[in-house]
Amino acid sequence: MRGPGIAAAAALAAVLALAGCGASDDTGGDAKRDLSAAAPERAGQGAGADEGYASSGERGGKGAPATSAPKKPALPQQHMIRTAELSVEVDNAAKALARARTATENAGGHVASETTERVDGTHVTSxxxxxxxxxxxxxxxxxxxxxxxxLSRKADAKDVTEQVVDVQSRIATQRASVERVRKLMDQATQLSDVVTLESELSRRQADLESLLAQQASLKDRTTLATITLELSERGKTAPETEDEGPGFLDALSGGWNALVTVVTWIGIALAALAPWAAALLVLFAVWRWLVRPRLTRRRTAADSAPAPAPAAVPAPAHAPDLTHKED
Structure with missing residues (x-):
């Protein structure tokens, strides 16, 4: 029993010894690298370094050099979406539009859309x-x-840095997820597993493409600012003419217009009365050729019939003579 125990203890001691040697070598190597890195800096400082050491010794009573401040972490790049709307009144819309095109091209931009129309035949808007x-x-x-x-100006700036970083992170995660599914497909042996993995891969690729589209949209809007410009020309008024009194031609034209207006209204009135006149004409024709002849025949027949003889009235038997009455 002692033989195996002694052998195990000897092996453990050997391992610990090797580990200690390796640690000491690493520590020495790190110290050497630190010294080699610090040597050029000291060599480059020269007399200034000595003065620094002296001044630090005078202030603190010790000759230890001052330690350098740690570097600040780099801030993430800021992503902004900038939009602006301008309304400008100009003398010539075509020249102003050409000037806007030139300024945009000189800045490295382009014209996304343009609409130009003439209003009331007097001025142009773009x-x-x-x-x-x-x-x-x-x-x-x-x-x-x-x-x-x-005339008006409206500008807006929206910080979408967090959204950009979030989309980038989600894209990286989704790509790793797609790669995992593809590796599982390579290892799958059963048909059911392959079908399930293909469906899952299609879904994850669709999500990845949607994220990539969002990233492209954000990149376009944060890289290029959008400016909407409205150009309108100043309205051109017709020159005012002196107000002159009416002449012979004006009176003749006015009378003719009045005559035409009266004739027109008379025609409209006759057209409105035409249905009534037609109805009255029909009624008159019925009366003239149907009703009236019948009434005439009835009157003629009544007139030609013999009248009955009058009845005789008997005279009174004894009529008193009142002519010679005396009081």
Whole structure:
């Protein structure tokens, strides 16, 4: 029993000894690397370093050099979506639009859309959407506002840094998920497993493509700012003419217009009375050729019939004579 125990103890001691040697070698190597890294800095400082040491010795009573401040962690890149709307009144919309195009192209941007129309046949209005890089956003805005009289201006800036970082993280996670599913498909041997993994892979790839589309949209909106410019020309009024009195031709034209108006209204009135006149004409025809002849025949027949003889009235038997009556 002692033989195996002694052998095990000897092996453990050997392992510990080797580990101690390795640790000491690593410590020495680290110390050497630190010294080699510090040597060029001391060599480069020269007399200034000596003065620093002296001044530090005088302040603290010790000759120990001051330690350098730790570096600050780098801040994440800020992502902003900038939009602006301008309304400018100009003398010539075509020239102002050409100037806006030139300013946009010089800044490295492009025209996204444009709409130009003529209003009331007197002046032109234009609406143009410009996409310019973030670096030239302010300069282009200043150039566009100077093309004429600024009527209104609205600018907006939205910080989407957190959204951009979140989408990037989700894309990395989704890609790793897709890769895991693909490795499982390579290892699958049963048909049911392959079908299930293919369905899961399709779903995860669709999610990955949606995230990539969001990332592309965010990149486009944070890289290029959007400026909507509305250009309107000043209304051109017709020159005023002196008010002159009416002449012979004006009176003749006015009378003719009045005559035409009266005739027109008379025609409208006759057209409105025409149905009534037609109905009255029909009633008169019925009376004239149907009702009236019948009434005439009835009257003629009544007149031609013999009248009955009058009855005789008997005279009184004894009529008193009142002519010679005396009082």
């Amino acid at each position: 609406r143009v959407v410009l996409r310019v890089p973030q670096a030239g956003y302010d300069s282009v805005l200043k150039e566009l506002a100077g093309t004429g009289t600024l």
